[in-house]
Amino acid sequence: MESARRPRYGGTLRVEIGAVVKSLDPATGATTPGEAAAKDDIDPLLYEGRSLEGAYTGAIGSGPFRVAEWEPGQRLVLVANESFREGRPFVDSVEIRMGRAARDRLLDVELDRADVAEIPPEEVRHAAEHGVRVSVSLPDELVAVVFVAGRPATEDRRSREALSRSIDRAAIVNFILQKQGEPAGGLLPQWSSGTAFLFSTAVDTAQARNIWSEITGPRRIVLGYDASDSLEESIAERIAVDAREAGGSVTVAAIKPGAGSVNADARLVRLRMASANPGEALARDIAAWGPIAGVSADPAPTAMPQQIYDAERAIVSTYRIVPLVWLPRAYGLGTRVRDWKAPATGAGWPFTDLWLGEVP
Amino acid sequence: MDERLRANLGGRHFRFVEAEPADTHLTVTLSEGTLGYLIVAQIRHGTEQQVAIFPVGRPEASRKPVAGVRLEDQLIWEQPGKVLDFALPQPEAGAPLKLIVLEVGRIVFYVRDQQQWQLDGSVTIPPLRPWLRAPRGYLDLSRGLADTTAALSGVECKGDFGHPETIQCSFVSQERAPWTLEQDWKSKNLASAGDAALISLSCEGRSIALATGSGDWTETDFVQGYEIGTLKGQQAMASGEPLELKGPVTALWPAEVGGRARAVVENLQTGNYEAHLVTATCSQ
Numbered sequence: 001m002e003s004a005r006r007p008r009y010g011g012t013l014r015v016e017i018g019a020v021v022k023s024l025d026p027a028t029g030a031t032t033p034g035e036a037a038a039k040d041d042i043d044p045l046l047y048e049g050r051s052l053e054g055a056y057t058g059a060i061g062s063g064p065f066r067v068a069e070w071e072p073g074q075r076l077v078l079v080a081n082e083s084f085r086e087g088r089p090f091v092d093s094v095e096i097r098m099g100r101a102a103r104d105r106l107l108d109v110e111l112d113r114a115d116v117a118e119i120p121p122e123e124v125r126h127a128a129e130h131g132v133r134v135s136v137s138l139p140d141e142l143v144a145v146v147f148v149a150g151r152p153a154t155e156d157r158r159s160r161e162a163l164s165r166s167i168d169r170a171a172i173v174n175f176i177l178q179k180q181g182e183p184a185g186g187l188l189p190q191w192s193s194g195t196a197f198l199f200s201t202a203v204d205t206a207q208a209r210n211i212w213s214e215i216t217g218p219r220r221i222v223l224g225y226d227a228s229d230s231l232e233e234s235i236a237e238r239i240a241v242d243a244r245e246a247g248g249s250v251t252v253a254a255i256k257p258g259a260g261s262v263n264a265d266a267r268l269v270r271l272r273m274a275s276a277n278p279g280e281a282l283a284r285d286i287a288a289w290g291p292i293a294g295v296s297a298d299p300a301p302t303a304m305p306q307q308i309y310d311a312e313r314a315i316v317s318t319y320r321i322v323p324l325v326w327l328p329r330a331y332g333l334g335t336r337v338r339d340w341k342a343p344a345t346g347a348g349w350p351f352t353d354l355w356l357g358e359v360p
Numbered sequence: 361m362d363e364r365l366r367a368n369l370g371g372r373h374f375r376f377v378e379a380e381p382a383d384t385h386l387t388v389t390l391s392e393g394t395l396g397y398l399i400v401a402q403i404r405h406g407t408e409q410q411v412a413i414f415p416v417g418r419p420e421a422s423r424k425p426v427a428g429v430r431l432e433d434q435l436i437w438e439q440p441g442k443v444l445d446f447a448l449p450q451p452e453a454g455a456p457l458k459l460i461v462l463e464v465g466r467i468v469f470y471v472r473d474q475q476q477w478q479l480d481g482s483v484t485i486p487p488l489r490p491w492l493r494a495p496r497g498y499l500d501l502s503r504g505l506a507d508t509t510a511a512l513s514g515v516e517c518k519g520d521f522g523h524p525e526t527i528q529c530s531f532v533s534q535e536r537a538p539w540t541l542e543q544d545w546k547s548k549n550l551a552s553a554g555d556a557a558l559i560s561l562s563c564e565g566r567s568i569a570l571a572t573g574s575g576d577w578t579e580t581d582f583v584q585g586y587e588i589g590t591l592k593g594q595q596a597m598a599s600g601e602p603l604e605l606k607g608p609v610t611a612l613w614p615a616e617v618g619g620r621a622r623a624v625v626e627n628l629q630t631g632n633y634e635a636h637l638v639t640a641t642c643s644q
Contacts, residue, residue, distance in 0.1 A: 007494045007577075087464070087493035194393025195400060198411060276394050305398055306413040341578045353493070
């Protein structure tokens with residue numbers, strides 16, 4: 001008899017996600033951050049490799065899986081690529097159901113109707129209390145306020161600084177995220193850079209009040225968030241409350257996908273780290289944000305810790321990007337999933353290496 | 361920690377005095393990131409602050425002697441690609457040390473030159489069937505280098521491994537694969553372990569086996585020495601301290617030299633596959 005720790009082949013992995021993916025073409029842009037994140041997870045299953053710039057290489061189906069059935073926005077069935085260069089995946093196929101509500105995903109994994117289901121970080125505690133086997137990655141997704149350049153309300157640096165100081169990041173982690181994740185003061189998490197502790201995450205309502213009292217121009221800040229993301233909505237509302245307590249004024253505005261230009265002074269964004277390497281991650285973030293007024297920092301992916309810290313400090317000091325919290329990726333796992341590794345930073349779902357055991 | 365640091369510095373003739381008002385404050389923090397350990401110095405002068413960051417190496421943990429089977433670990437080789445097995449054939453007099461690494465699609469030969477392994481050649485193993493995701497492999501040098509076999513899942517390559525051009529590969533049945541035999545022995549003697557290897561060493565008349573943990577390949581692993589009872593039906597007993605490793609042991613085989621085993625480890629920190637030679641000795 002083969003050892004129980006040695007993987008076995010076969011079976012269909014049933015996956016449920018909340019995002020809706022409308023196109024598998026890497027050239028077709030995502031319409032929501034959730035769709036973009038899901039595509040980042042799906043693409044590595046279909047393509048053989050990735051260039052240093054992050055583009056997927058090879059033909060679709062050259063990766064560990066091939067597309068067998070595709071109902072855009074609803075369901076994707078992948079089958080194992082028998083000739084995958086690094087060896088055939090253990091599971092025969094993967095069925096991904098999209099657009100599933102968080103409550104339904106949780107219920108399905110509890111009842112073993114799904115093998116892997118994405119769980120919002122704020123639901124992790126609830127899931128664990130219901131006996132669901134939960135996998136949580138390192139916190140590698142940054143939630144931040146990004147100010148829109150050229151807006152009269154926020155061109156004054158003091159206005160941006162006041163907002164940053166008024167935000168109670170610990171409360172966001174403790175209450176909204178139910179203690180999942182960690183407050184963010186810098187652009188890299190402590191586990192990656194080792195220097196995140198140098199960036200304050202403390203709320204400073206008194207100082208924020210002083211700064212706002214000095215500002216004579218427009219003070220009301222319109223903060224946009226993704227209308228389809230309930231976590232962003234909760235965080236935006238919390239920021240508005242914190243700002244009000246410090247004498248500021250923040251109005252939240254839901255932004256619908258494809259709404260085009262929106263009358264917002266700042267936006268909440270969620271940005272996953274592209275790599276666990278701090279230099280590489282920061283370089284990719286800077287490339288994604290584009291030029292930041294008043295900042296010339298452009299660290300190389302191979303930069304030393306001092307250079308990385310200096311670049312991070314230069315960006316954060318402009319208050320054009322205000323880090324809020326680091327989120328982990330969380331998954332509920334069915335009882336037959338074996339050899340699951342929480343997704344590594346910069347990597348997609350680990351479906352190639354997991355296998356399905358017998359239900360105990 | 362503060363007390364221990366004070367005691368340690370006191371023992372080195374340092375004197376402690378009360379802090380006097382100072383214009384400049386220095387805070388030193390030992391931190392850690394994915395690039396390694398960092399010493400972070402924050403120098404505050406009024407409202408000004410400077411930060412200096414110095415990367416430092418990671419120290420190796422010290423090991424203490426223990427009773428029972430004592431295990432020593434020697435890292436021979438590491439590489440990003442999957443290693444199925446490896447071997448260090450006994451060198452002929454005056455000849456350089458050789459290393460053979462069995463990979464999924466090839467057998468690679470290295471020679472030791474100036475304290476480093478240098479590539480000496482390789483033999484491609486034809487993909488006689490689609491490669492498995494978790495293929496297994498075994499290098500059998502028990503009949504000497506001139507009659508060596510590299511066994512893989514469904515493929516066998518034989519020849520004089522001192523002359524790689526003689527190596528021939530062919531399709532074979534998996535029924536008598538070495539790991540099938542190992543599994544039979546393990547299920548009778550060390551059923552709860554992961555992989556096991558009976559090595560040519562005995563302590564006080566009892567045979568010694570080495571075995572891995574039984575966790576998933578997502579976890580760090582260990583190699584534990586076991587004393588095999590001489591009576592029929594007697595259970596193997598763990599002996600000595602386990603050898604902790606930085607990832608799962610994906611292969612464990614007895615080496616040709618007595619008291620040794622070859623272990624392949626997937627290092628979860630670096631992602632590399634590592635070839636370790638584990639030496640067991642009897643200790644009182």
